[in-house]
Amino acid sequence: GENVEQHPSTLSVQEGDSAVIKCTYSDSASNYFPWYKQELGKRPQLIIDIRSNVGEKKDQRIAVTLNKTAKHFSLHITETQPEDSAVYFCAAHSPSGTYKYIFGTGTRLKVLA
């Protein structure tokens, strides 16, 4: 069935280091891949997204890469700061899929000062 796997489930990095979170999707018809950040007790908020016709997108310290052949995409955060600490979710949208939006199970990122 439709599925999105996300790794790792927890990630600790030193302030200033880079963090990478990886997701793999199963539905080859997926064409849109957003990433959300959720702080404790708050709502998820979009931080970056990528469409299937693009291989990479960057927004300041955040970048996302997509490999359609391998069906995986990754979030890269450089020069991490304590305020980057949160739970990050990847998602895949498939226009023909039954569930439309499938989310990964989340990565808890801790940036150590």
Added chain:
Amino acid sequence: NAGVTQTPKFQVLKTGQSMTLQCAQDMNHNSMYWYRQDPGMGLRLIYYSASEGTTDKGEVPNGYNVSRLNKREFSLRLESAAPSQTSVYFCASSEALAGGYEQYFGPGTRLTVT
């Protein structure tokens, strides 16, 4: 511009009770969604409405019903609550169902069923 609003923020129900979660958006979005979030399981889509007048099942629809009351409002009803429905519920909206449109989430409703 309030974005997406949800009521109530917190609710405790006894098994078998019913309730309706309310959601409204003021962004003139066509599509609306209901998700539940459980520890370690991310967000799972319960129901969605691609446009006013249409609703469809998502990944986990059992035990729930929805109503797209108008373009602004999308409600979620639990007819007979069960402990397995203890969760945080998020409503979201987007300009369209097609990929590429950001989903905006409401603040969430924390529901406990005892």
